[in-house]
Amino acid sequence: MRTFLTSALLALSGFCCLSVASAGDIRIGLAEALTGPASQYGVPIRNGFLLAQEELNAKGGINGNRIVLVEEDERGKKEEAINVYKKLIYQDKVLMIFGPTLSNSMFAAGPIAEAAHVVAFGTSNTASGITDIGPYVFRSSPMEADVVPVTLKAAIKRLGLHKVGIIYGNDDAFTKSGYDVFRQALEAQHIRVVDTETYSKGDVDFKAQLTKLKAEAPDAIVCPCLAEEGANILIQARALGITVPFIGGNGFNTPKLLENAKTAAEGTIVGSPWFDGNPSPENQRFIAAYRKKFGSDPNQFSAQGYDALFIVAEALRKIHLTGQLAQDRQALRDALPAIQYAGATGRFAFRPAPLHNGKPGGYDADQTPFVYIVKNGKFALLK
Amino acid sequence: MDWSSWWDTYSTLVLSIGVYGMLALSIYLTLSCGLLSLANAAFMGIGAYMSAIATLQFEWPFAFALFLGTVLPAAVAFLIGIPVLRLSGVYLAMATLGFGEVVRVVLLNLDITGGPLGLNGIPPLTTWWHVVLALALTVALLQALRRSRIGRAFEAIREDETAARLMGIATDRIKLLAFVLGAAIAGLAGGLNAHYTFTLSPGNFGFESAVDILTMAVLGGIQGVAGPLLGGAILTLLPELLRGLQEFRMAANGLILIAVVLFMPQGLWDPARFRRWRRSRGTRAEA
Numbered sequence A: 001m002r003t004f005l006t007s008a009l010l011a012l013s014g015f016c017c018l019s020v021a022s023a024g025d026i027r028i029g030l031a032e033a034l035t036g037p038a039s040q041y042g043v044p045i046r047n048g049f050l051l052a053q054e055e056l057n058a059k060g061g062i063n064g065n066r067i068v069l070v071e072e073d074e075r076g077k078k079e080e081a082i083n084v085y086k087k088l089i090y091q092d093k094v095l096m097i098f099g100p101t102l103s104n105s106m107f108a109a110g111p112i113a114e115a116a117h118v119v120a121f122g123t124s125n126t127a128s129g130i131t132d133i134g135p136y137v138f139r140s141s142p143m144e145a146d147v148v149p150v151t152l153k154a155a156i157k158r159l160g161l162h163k164v165g166i167i168y169g170n171d172d173a174f175t176k177s178g179y180d181v182f183r184q185a186l187e188a189q190h191i192r193v194v195d196t197e198t199y200s201k202g203d204v205d206f207k208a209q210l211t212k213l214k215a216e217a218p219d220a221i222v223c224p225c226l227a228e229e230g231a232n233i234l235i236q237a238r239a240l241g242i243t244v245p246f247i248g249g250n251g252f253n254t255p256k257l258l259e260n261a262k263t264a265a266e267g268t269i270v271g272s273p274w275f276d277g278n279p280s281p282e283n284q285r286f287i288a289a290y291r292k293k294f295g296s297d298p299n300q301f302s303a304q305g306y307d308a309l310f311i312v313a314e315a316l317r318k319i320h321l322t323g324q325l326a327q328d329r330q331a332l333r334d335a336l337p338a339i340q341y342a343g344a345t346g347r348f349a350f351r352p353a354p355l356h357n358g359k360p361g362g363y364d365a366d367q368t369p370f371v372y373i374v375k376n377g378k379f380a381l382l383k
Numbered sequence B: 001m002d003w004s005s006w007w008d009t010y011s012t013l014v015l016s017i018g019v020y021g022m023l024a025l026s027i028y029l030t031l032s033c034g035l036l037s038l039a040n041a042a043f044m045g046i047g048a049y050m051s052a053i054a055t056l057q058f059e060w061p062f063a064f065a066l067f068l069g070t071v072l073p074a075a076v077a078f079l080i081g082i083p084v085l086r087l088s089g090v091y092l093a094m095a096t097l098g099f100g101e102v103v104r105v106v107l108l109n110l111d112i113t114g115g116p117l118g119l120n121g122i123p124p125l126t127t128w129w130h131v132v133l134a135l136a137l138t139v140a141l142l143q144a145l146r147r148s149r150i151g152r153a154f155e156a157i158r159e160d161e162t163a164a165r166l167m168g169i170a171t172d173r174i175k176l177l178a179f180v181l182g183a184a185i186a187g188l189a190g191g192l193n194a195h196y197t198f199t200l201s202p203g204n205f206g207f208e209s210a211v212d213i214l215t216m217a218v219l220g221g222i223q224g225v226a227g228p229l230l231g232g233a234i235l236t237l238l239p240e241l242l243r244g245l246q247e248f249r250m251a252a253n254g255l256i257l258i259a260v261v262l263f264m265p266q267g268l269w270d271p272a273r274f275r276r277w278r279r280s281r282g283t284r285a286e287a
Helices: A002-016 A039-058 A078-091 A103-116 A144-159 A173-188 A207-215 A227-239 A255-265 A281-294 A300-318 A325-338 B003-031 B040-056 B062-084 B089-109 B128-147 B149-159 B161-166 B171-197 B207-220 B226-263 B271-286
Strands: A026-032 A067-073 A096-098 A119-122 A137-139 A163-169 A192-199 A220-223 A246-248 A269-272 A340-343 A346-352 A363-366 A370-375 A378-381
Touching: A026 A039, A026 A078, A026 A300, A039 A067, A039 A281, A039 A300, A067 A078, A067 B226, A078 A096, A078 A103, A078 B003, A078 B171, A096 A300, A096 A325, A103 A119, A103 A137, A103 A173, A119 A325, A144 A173, A144 A246, A144 A269, A144 A370, A163 A173, A163 A207, A192 A207, A207 A227, A220 A227, A227 A246, A227 A255, A281 A300, A281 A340, A300 A325, A300 A340, A325 A346, B003 B040, B003 B128, B003 B171, B003 B207, B003 B226, B040 B062, B040 B089, B040 B171, B040 B207, B062 B089, B062 B171, B089 B207, B128 B149, B128 B171, B149 B161, B149 B171, B161 B171, B207 B226
Parallel strands: A026 A067, A026 A096, A096 A119, A119 A137, A137 A363, A163 A192, A163 A220, A220 A246, A246 A269
Antiparallel strands: A269 A370, A340 A346, A346 A363, A370 A378
């Protein structure tokens, strides 16, 4: 057994020395879930990054240096996220790391980057507390806590809400934190919650909960759900004769919702950091280039990945890379917080996270989300 | 590549090999007594949460946290073991799986466990010697058990429970002992795991990891202590070793498992097969 272990470990160490960098390359790690259930988010993110890398390098990279993305699959598992982070930091000697895909994986891998003084940059982590890990943790994805109050305010203005019902999944980190944020925002804006119903991930029948909600006659139903359950909830609500509009969180921001729910989604209000109908030239150029390269429509996650590489490119242009890894990593981390950028997701800046137990945290996204409404089977900006 | 950068890169992997080795041993213990129990992932979860709450929220010393993480799952195993161990075979497997689901739902709904968000920011306290020590203690305990009266009783129960009972073995108590010890080992492994992965969520300890742990023991072979350790090491290393295959690596992972089960049904570590090999080589040499 000892010989097996030794040879296995030797093989492991051999793997990582194969990739040889040419001088002038800027190596950046990309740790995303490329296989497994979380790959539905990880793969679009990777595609966004690949597109941005191609465009940046076509224009001569950063002061003539090419950007090289070192991709690793973390399968959406915490141990693998840690292993991938360590490999990227200590073996591949990357300048910084993008990812991982899920918030839970960032909670596991972030401390590794923090201890090594390497920037960990999440583009899809929306849970609160991520940036409490420390000052080397950045994210370009606005928290639910930033998106939801804006969504709710727009919905109140449009619908004149007084009382709402809520339905959410209480066994999933994403939907549960979405619910917490909605409840706080509803309280802050003095909207009465007449009934709160819950379901479990993977449920397909919501008629019992919806019947109870219907009996309370709310003005709208708040649904911080993922699109899979959300589409079913919408269809069954309409079948039960519930006509009031739904208000969704970040999970509703996907073309899949419209494909699955069809006319049942009409009137649904959604808040999101990215909107495909945003007419800004940066966004339209991104959508066209993405379609050409991958033959499919981009989503919010690809847009956030795409923008993130440009945000880092801005910072890289501002610093002088010396070739001393520790020094360069520190210089990049010091240059990032001041970067402002206008990209596919609109205007972007960083905002320092509040002190956590007296210690400084990392940097959250400071970005105004778009609020839109489903109209004639399409997302349209809510004005 | 020098030693320190190798260690920086692969330390978590090495710790995982040790911790998953312990988990495989914990299920080996119940299997060696003829019990097909799938509750070990849940016991690991109880131990992980208990010790993480102790260090994170109460700031108790790590050693005490690990102690609690070992004792609490053992106590829970004692309580549920009394009724559940009346079952055997697939019925026991189903009951223990059900218990695992109960634990997951409890973790999801308690406030102290952070609900679906889990626990984050667990201090990085596990170092290599903690894992080595825990693993060494586990192996020493299991080896001592094997040679003892209790170990013989385990074997007797596995071969034929009725006969064992007729021989005067207190089968209920012996089975409960195996179940409780297995839970304690799994809980300790969970406590160690929590302090080098920094985050826990209820989903970490569900059906999937219960099956993973069983696979490790069965793949390695349950004829001795070396088998589960080997199985745990292989299943932890394989996804990393196959990283070069990219998208296909989990498929390759599965194919390797199928091949092992088809051609080595007793597991990789099978002393009887080793003896056969040696004998056949010996006869060839004579001829």
